[in-house]
Amino acid sequence: MSMNRREFMQLLAVASASGFALDSKQALAGNIPSNFYELPKFGNVSVMHFTDCHAQLLPIYFREPNVNIGVGASVGKPPHLVGENLLKHYGFKPNTPESHAFTYLNFEQASKTYGKVGGFAHLASLVKNIRAQRPGALLLDGGDTWQGSATSLWTNGQDMVDACKLLGVNVMTGHWEFTFGADRVKHIVDNDFKGNLDFVAQNIKTNDFGDQVFKPYVMKHMNGVPVAIIGQAFPYTPIANPRYLVPDWSFGIQDDNMQKVVDEARSKGAQVVIVLSHNGMDVDLKMASRVTGIDAIMGGHTHDGIPAPSIIKNAKGQTLVTNAGSNGKFLGVLDFDVRGGKVQGYKYKLLPVFSNLIEPDKAMESLIKKVRAPYEAKLxxxxxxxxxxxxxxxxxxxxxxxxxxxxxxxxxxxxxxxxxxxxxxxxxxxxxxxxxxxxxxxxxxxxxxxxxxxxxxxxxxxxxxxxxxxxxxxxxxxxxxxxxxxxxxxxxxxxxxxxxxxxxxxxxxxxxxxxxxxxxxxxxxxxxxxxxxxxxxxxxxxxxxxxxxxxxxxxxxxxxxxxxxxxxxx
Incomplete structure (x- = not known):
């Protein structure tokens, strides 16, 4: 699709009115469709999801893998598809914005065409735009948020904590967060997050008496619909990362406990149950087949940008499994139509965050500048x-x-x-x-x-x-x-x-x-x-x-x- 100048100026006017600014050169060179960020409202419950941003506050380049091998039952199924195979599976054409977002194909040239991806100021504008269309929409953070950059390391994660609060994150779970140590994580959750951000993890317990370290789930209400968000932190944290950083906590997958938490949330009136997971997509797919009563698992850890949910059947119904990429490059939007106490339908879109096409949020831009100022020369x-x-x-x-x-x-x-x-x-x-x-x-x-x-x-x-x-x-x-x-x-x-x-x-x-x-x-x-x-x-x-x-x-x-x-x- 190509746009003439008149069509493009109309698009620019619409985009500006909704908080976006499309750069004409980038949009035309990249052949960006005029409705790229248009997301018609659907249903009455909406959740946004990002994960594995790895503390990247500014736009960056990120090349998707050309090797992501599946074995056993996973061969040929998402997330184990790369390049042309991924495009074919999801019906995308080569040399399109989607091709660049979801694959490594033509990475150098496409990066020059579409520019950098992510950036919290651009993500903030996108979140605000979607919230304007879907009042009360929840923003979920899948973890691996406080680690991955110099400023996050040097501020002990504080730059990301402040950025996520300003972004309006409602619920979060974790993995690399724990490498700052148990005391630091508890301090942030008990102080910085108190009253405005829930940290959930049903699978983290104390080694001695098996007490919950964090809330297993939180109940939110949207348009009168009770929605339970259950946390599933990375189950192998003490194996993949140093055990001495979290010496008194146990992790694990814990399907039986997950089932109990789902059942408890349902018994307390939850009409939608979402698991905010940092398992990795293959683990989420298996969990979805074994635990019943979950409407969606919104996952992270394996950095898979998956354009559409995998629908997994289980003993009592089905569960959607999504995974929203990494580095702030994507924002997942899941809409549910909930009537008669049950989910009747859904729509899902994984939006690539092309920073050239989104006007940065001024407040977030200001925070990022302030955070970076003491370190600019070193960086x-x-x-x-x-x-x-x-x-x-x-x-x-x-x-x-x-x-x-x-x-x-x-x-x-x-x-x-x-x-x-x-x-x-x-x-x-x-x-x-x-x-x-x-x-x-x-x-x-x-x-x-x-x-x-x-x-x-x-x-x-x-x-x-x-x-x-x-x-x-x-x-x-x-x-x-x-x-x-x-x-x-x-x-x-x-x-x-x-x-x-x-x-x-x-x-x-x-x-x-x-x-x-x-x-x-x-x-x-x-x-x-x-x-x-x-x-x-x-x-x-x-x-x-x-x-x-x-x-x-x-x-x-x-x-x-x-x-x-x-x-x-x-």
Whole structure:
């Protein structure tokens, strides 16, 4: 669709009246439809949902994965579709706003066409616009909100706490929030959030007596309809992140307890039950098949931008499962038509937040400026220029991860290196400056220690097998972490369909087989044990300052076996 100038000026007038400003050059170049942010009102209960923003207050670039492999029953089903396979499944055309939002396709050119995504000031305008059409609409925050940026780390999460309050978040659950420590989280929930934001998590209890640490759910009312929002925090927090940060709390999936909480909410009059989850989408899909009485699970953790809900049948009906991407890039809007005490129909839209097309909210813009002011010089330090796109997301490796691996191996003098399979981290285009802020986007955690350890080849294989099982165990309830550990210096073969112990083979270092008994120097970072040492950002910054220009990285990817025609691989 193309617009002539008259049509475009009419659109601009309408957009401005509703709090939006479409930039003419961007809109026309990007072929943005005139009704892109038009969302006709439906029903009488509305919830908005964002998740995994990872503390990104300003617009950024973010490349979607070209590898998101499903195994077992998950093969070929959302979220395990990438590129053309995803477009085909949802009926999107190539070279459209949707293609750029939901896939990695033509990433460099599309990024130049459509500009950056996300930004809390732009998200705030979108939220206000939808609330104007749907008075009383709830805003849900799926967690991984306070971690992922330099300013969040340096302010102990306070920048994001203040931003979320201003954004008008009603209900929240968590995961990376807990890496600030139990005391800090409780202080924020009991003080900053008191009276205006509910933090819910039915699955977090004390280790000693099994008492609820946070409210399991909260009941809200919209247009006279009671709506229960149940919290499901990331179940494997003490495994994926340091246990010493939350020493007195237990987590877990807890389907039986979830069923009790759903039943209790229903018994107290809830006509709509929504689970605000940080399980990861595969876990949500399984939970939806086992727990009855949930109308929708609005999920996060796995960063999957899924355009339409998956409808999952269970013993007493069906549950919608949604997942709203990451980095502030999307806002999910779920509308229910509730009559006679029951949900009669629904509509769902996952809106990409194209920052060039949305006028930023002035109050949020002012808060962000104030938060960043003390740190601007540090954030803007120029470390190097990249000649290639730098990104993280993908099951096995990304170019920014490869850069971190290369830096560790060179600076620390290691034979090989491990970098965690974190999903968070923004992207850079070829020719961009790698500033300290962009480096911190990849490394800003409360346990950033870089390490250098002696390991036998047998130890190395055991670690890789364990992480691989976290990703490719056919039972989603045993998938306990992020993507596959990124490996530097080591070539290997991976068969995701095998069992633990048999997925990793043909491990080669410098053209020679890795010896099970020989000892190697292995660099790493983000240890879950209490370890002191140089933070990873200092290691990588040293490397970048020395190189000044970062040449294109050759990705160290495994040879995959048994993955022919898997639609989760480009």
């Amino acid at each position: 803007n330090e120029k470390l190097a220029i990249t000649e290639d796109t730098l990104y993280r997301r993908g099951n096995f490796n990304g170019t920014f991860d490869q850069l971190i691996l290369d830096a560790m191996m060179e600076v620390k003098g290691a034979d090989l290196a491990f970098s965690p399979g974190f999903r968070w981290g923004t992207s850079l285009l070829a020719g961009d400056t790698i500033t300290m802020e962009r480096l911190m986007d990849q490394t800003a955690i409360t346990y950033p220690t870089s390490t250098l350890n002696e390991m036998t080849g047998e130890n190395v294989k055991a670690i890789m097998e364990d992480v691989c099982d976290n990703l490719f165990n056919p039972d989603p309830y045993y998938q306990q972490g992020g993507d596959m550990v990124r490996v530097g210096g080591l070539q290997y073969t991976c068969n995701p369909n095998q069992k633990i112990g048999s997925r990793i083979s043909n491990m080669m270092l410098n053209g020679k087989p890795l010896s099970p008994t020989k000892t190697y120097l292995v660099a790493g970072w983000a240890p879950v044990g209490e370890v002191k040492g140089e933070p990873i950002w200092d290691v990588v910054a040293t490397y970048l300052r020395d190189k000044k220009v970062i040449k294109p990285r050759k990705l160290n990817l495994p040879k995959l076996v048994g993955m022919d025609k898997n639609p989760g691989i480009a």
